[in-house]
Amino acid sequence: MAISIGDFIEGVTDGSLSDDEIIAWLKDVYENGMSISEVTELTLGMRDSGKTLNWDDNTKVVDKHSTGGVGDKVSIALAPALAACGLSVPMISGRSLGHTGGTLDKLESIPGFNTDIGVEEFMHQVDEIGLAIVSQKSDLVPADKRLYSLRDVTGTVASIPLITSSIVSKKAAEGISSLVLDVKFGRGAFMEDIESARVLSESMVGVSNGLGVSTIAVLSSMNQPIGYSVGNSLEILESVETLLGRGPADLEELVCVLGGLLLESSGYSKDFEEGAAKILDSLYDGSAFGKFIEMVASQGGDPRVFESEVSLLEGLGILDQTLKSDSLEANKDAWIADIDAMAIAEICLEMGAGRLNLGDKIDHQVGVVMEVQVGDTVEIGDILATVYHRGERIGPLLERLGAAFSFSDSEPDVTSRIAEVIR
Numbered sequence: 067m068a069i070s071i072g073d074f075i076e077g078v079t080d081g082s083l084s085d086d087e088i089i090a091w092l093k094d095v096y097e098n099g100m101s102i103s104e105v106t107e108l109t110l111g112m113r114d115s116g117k118t119l120n121w122d123d124n125t126k127v128v129d130k131h132s133t134g135g136v137g138d139k140v141s142i143a144l145a146p147a148l149a150a151c152g153l154s155v156p157m158i159s160g161r162s163l164g165h166t167g168g169t170l171d172k173l174e175s176i177p178g179f180n181t182d183i184g185v186e187e188f189m190h191q192v193d194e195i196g197l198a199i200v201s202q203k204s205d206l207v208p209a210d211k212r213l214y215s216l217r218d219v220t221g222t223v224a225s226i227p228l229i230t231s232s233i234v235s236k237k238a239a240e241g242i243s244s245l246v247l248d249v250k251f252g253r254g255a256f257m258e259d260i261e262s263a264r265v266l267s268e269s270m271v272g273v274s275n276g277l278g279v280s281t282i283a284v285l286s287s288m289n290q291p292i293g294y295s296v297g298n299s300l301e302i303l304e305s306v307e308t309l310l311g312r313g314p315a316d317l318e319e320l321v322c323v324l325g326g327l328l329l330e331s332s333g334y335s336k337d338f339e340e341g342a343a344k345i346l347d348s349l350y351d352g353s354a355f356g357k358f359i360e361m362v363a364s365q366g367g368d369p370r371v372f373e374s375e376v377s378l379l380e381g382l383g384i385l386d387q388t389l390k391s392d393s394l395e396a397n398k399d400a401w402i403a404d405i406d407a408m409a410i411a412e413i414c415l416e417m418g419a420g421r422l423n424l425g426d427k428i429d430h431q432v433g434v435v436m437e438v439q440v441g442d443t444v445e446i447g448d449i450l451a452t453v454y455h456r457g458e459r460i461g462p463l464l465e466r467l468g469a470a471f472s473f474s475d476s477e478p479d480v481t482s483r484i485a486e487v488i489r
Contacts, residue, residue, distance in 0.1 A: 071104060075111035078209045085216060092213070092222045100227040105269065106276045108227070112235035113277070115209035119156060119189060119241035127154045127192075128244040128328045129237055133266075134166035136254040136407040137291035141169045141199065142305040143313065143349070144321045146357035149196030150348040151325070151341075152334055156192045156240050157199045158206070162420040162428065165254065165411035167301070170201055171420075175299040175430040177381050179367035195360045206239045230269045238277050244331040245274055246324050247283040251485075254407025255288035260485060267488045280331045284324060285486040290405045290440055292483075293317040297419045297433015297454065299382035306372065309358050311350035316439070316483055322346050323484055383431045384454070392460050393452045396444040400473035403440065409470035410434055413463055417455050432456065434467065441480035 069077070074091060077083030100108070121127050128148065132138055145155045159181075162168035170181045181201045183191070191198040204211070210232050217223050237245050247270055250256070251263035267283035274281035293314040295304040307313045308321065326335070326342030335341035348354040363369045371381030379385050414420060418429035436451045438444060450471055453463060 071107045072111055075108070075115055075209050078212055079115045088213070088216055089220050092217060092220060092225075092228065095227055096222040096225045099225075102269070102272055102276075105227045105230055106273050109231040109235045109238070109273050110277060112207055112209045112213075112231055113238045116207055116239070117185065117203075117205045118239045119185070119206075121154070121189075121193075121241050124241050124243045126152065126332060126334070127156060127240070127242045128246075128332055129155060129157055129240055129242045130246045130248065130324055130328065131233055131237055132248040133233075133250050133256050133263075135250045135288040135292060136165065136167065136411040137293050137296045137301065138167055138250075138288075139169075139172060139293065139295075139301040139305045139308075140248065140317065140320050140324065142172060142302070142358075143308040143317070143354070144325055144345075145197045145199060146309060146361065147321060147325050147345045147348045147354040148328060149357040150353035151329055151344050153196065153328065153332060154192050155197040156188065156242070157197065158202055158236065158240060159199050160202070161424070165408060165415055165420065166256070167296070167298070167411075167420065169199060171428050171430070172298045172301050172305075173199060174428075175302050175382050176362060176367045177371060179362060180365050183365065191361075191364050195357065195364055197357060197361055198365065199361070200365075202236075207236050210235055226266055226269050229266060230273050234270055234274045234277065234279075238274065238279055242279060244328055245279050245281045246327050246331070247271070247281065248320070248324060249283050249285050250288035251285060252287050252289035252407070254291065254411055260285060264486065264488070271488055282327050282331060283488040284327070284484055285488070286320065286483045287485060288407055288483075291407045291410050291436065292320065294436045294439070295433065296410050296414050297435075298428065298430040299384055300431075300433040300435055300454065302382055303378065303384070306355070306358075306378065309349060309355040310352070313349070314439070318346070318349065320483065321349070327487070386431060388456060389431050389454055390457050390460070391452050391454050392464060394450045394464050394467050396446055396448045396450050398473060399445045400443070400475060401477055402438050402442045402444065402471065403474035403478045404472035405436065405438075405440060406470040406472075409466065410436075413453075413467055413470075416463070417453075417458070429456070441478060
């Protein structure tokens with residue numbers, strides 16, 4: 067490379083490098099790759115391109131990052147559970163784009179919930195109650211914002227060095243001591259196969275550990291949606307159920323595994339098994355839900371919404387008169403062999419649950435709630451899923467939804483979503 071990595075990041079940040087010069091550099095990296103030491107240097111430079119968060123005791127400050135999926139509401143249950151176990155979680159999260167749902171959009175389904183709070187208020191809240199989930203901060207890792215916008219329009223997004231530096235620099239800027247990465251693979255994931263997910267995971271774990279952040283990656287399957295619900299308000303409902311110990315088994319497993327690894331990594335449990343058990347206890351004894359309510363109140367949300375099932379449905383807009391619902395019924399007696407996560411995501415995106423461009427408006431209430439998961443049995447007439455919509459062309463949508471379900475005359479193999487752990 068004609069320019070040093072340090073000079074490149076400085077030029078990106080202060081504006082002395084033109085877009086064309088940056089694009090040429092990005093294309094060079096995309097085509098030729100980088101060594102692990104170069105990626106580490108790039109990530110460090112990006113981290114230090116703006117402010118970094120400093121905590122009085124960062125040994126208990128941790129975070130989790132997901133590469134994105136369908137029905138992925140893990141952070142909404144995990145962050146309160148971690149806080150209930152004594153850790154601090156300064157989670158800077160993202161919005162939906164394309165088929166991938168955004169944690170911020172889901173939380174903004176809650177009346178009054180504010181994800182755009184300043185850095186000082188953000189840090190104070192984490193110190194006081196142990197968690198906050200907020201939007202990106204302009205003065206943290208400013209180099210990444212410019213680089214990502216140019217990667218997006220030049221077809222250089224799918225570069226392992228560039229993905230690694232983007233994700234790890236933002237997490238390292240939070241001042242955390244431990245990080246767990248949920249790297250998804252399959253139809254509904256950015257990485258379509260486990261081999262690609264493994265390569266990305268090894269890169270991120272290596273670089274993040276090199277920056278002094280104890281990091282573990284979990285490879286998890288994203289062929290089927292997580293849980294039963296896809297859509298912003300609908301996923302808040304399912305998150306609340308999980309925080310009350312009544313959540314779907316696959317979602318609960320992800321929360322407990324990711325949380326258990328963080329408790330072990332940060333020294334808050336003697337091993338993974340004890341850590342996972344502590345997370346599970348927090349879901350069943352109400353302490354995780356209590357932390358969630360504290361976060362809602364601290365970020366301007368109305369905690370009264372969560373006082374009853376009716377107030378929750380009303381508060382999230384599920385009882386809105388303009389919201390219609392139609393159900394898809396099984397047309398045979400069979401086992402559920404597969405549910406296509408990408409097909410479900412595309413239907414929800416078309417109804418307005420997601421966005422194709424960052425400025426698009428979100429419809430928080432529309433989405434799909436499945437009544438079954440892979441391995442369940444159904445009879446003719448059983449409801450497979452319910453679509454919440456605004457009345458648009460529901461016939462074709464139901465047809466496409468039906469095509470997302472595959473059936474079998476024999477019991478299918480049902481395995482854990484979690485395929486591998488990389489340390």
